[in-house]
Amino acid sequence: MLSVLAARPGVRAAVIASYILLVEWARALGSTAPHAAAAALVLGGLALVLTGAGWPAGRLGLGRSHLGFRILGGLALAAVLLLPAAARASPAPILPAFLALPAVVVSIGEEIAFRGALYAALEDLGGAPVAIIGSTALWTAAHALSHPPEFLFAVAAAGLLLALWRWACKDLVGPIVGHVIADIAL
């Protein structure tokens, strides 16, 4: 089974994409149960982290080289992600403390899944354009059950930005940092 996945990029990409979609939709549906939001976020995030298993860190965009620049890039991404909310005059509600950890877990899980494993699998399949477009499209689809339709364009735009960063800088640390900060802040 694993040898088939390793030898056939298309099958591998399809399996990873299906798994991610299943986890994300299950997370969205599970969070509708009474008082299950935090647990669904944590379990969903951990399940997404599993997609990174078996990949070399470099293929996922992870690494220690230029770590300072990667983190700095993540801060820049967070600034862009938060700019529309920050520009509004209205005070934003403070995220309840018990949701902070789930926010961190799900952010890391989503980045490893979408811009890490899925991106790498799609890149093997069709190169960077397929990886960028495919990971963005699946990211948007994965959020379709948890977000009203009018939000999906913004979700897609965020996914495109993070995927382009992954491609342009060959880096996943920045998207992880940016995503974590944005989720905690909002």
Added chain:
Amino acid sequence: MRRLALLASAAVIYLLAAWMVAPGFYDGFTPQQPYNWVCPPPQAGSNLAPNSGHQVIKVVGGISDANSAFTNPDIQVVLGFNFGVFDSAGKTQITVDIKPVSPCPKPTGITFATNTYNITADAPLVKKASLVMRFSDLIPAPSTVYYATSPDGPWTSIGALSQAQPFTIDTTIDKFGYYAAGYPSSAVSRTNPGSSQILPIAIAVLIIAVIVAGFPLAIIRRRRAPDAGDEDDSEP
């Protein structure tokens, strides 16, 4: 240079897209979980009693700390307090309580789309605090937040901020009392409850269809132009 230009373009597209919707869309920390009603509407099905909230806010150096109070664990009401919003003279801490009101007030000419909550504190506000009220996706969305000093009224509309997270209504308050979100009974519903359930699924199906059709096209195009994008395939 091309990569930088593409990144910048993506950032601009994101900023425009995100500006058109409310902040807080990222990972859906306002999930469409069932609303806990004091007086559930007929379509609500099974219902749990709504929760109360209680928060003790420290006063340090005569200034109240920044903190939030919310109904726990249903998070149907969230109050946000910045530093120094309370008149904290002579206090070392301030207690805030949020309690759902029963029986449900039913003022003439107003339809409440949320429970009514009695918000109290042992110190008055000297600056505005934020109030976020979650509402159910089973009923028409409220257009404003109402305030009263008594559950019997009179109820005053204090408005709502133009942008809010999904299924929440935001406003600012400068005093404590009774709060509920709703709309004038004469107003026409601005949401179709059913559409919020069906449209996301329809859009997801459409996106998957685009993926299924788009990948072969992208691969074929890449094979026809093998040199294009080679620089993008290398790993660091």
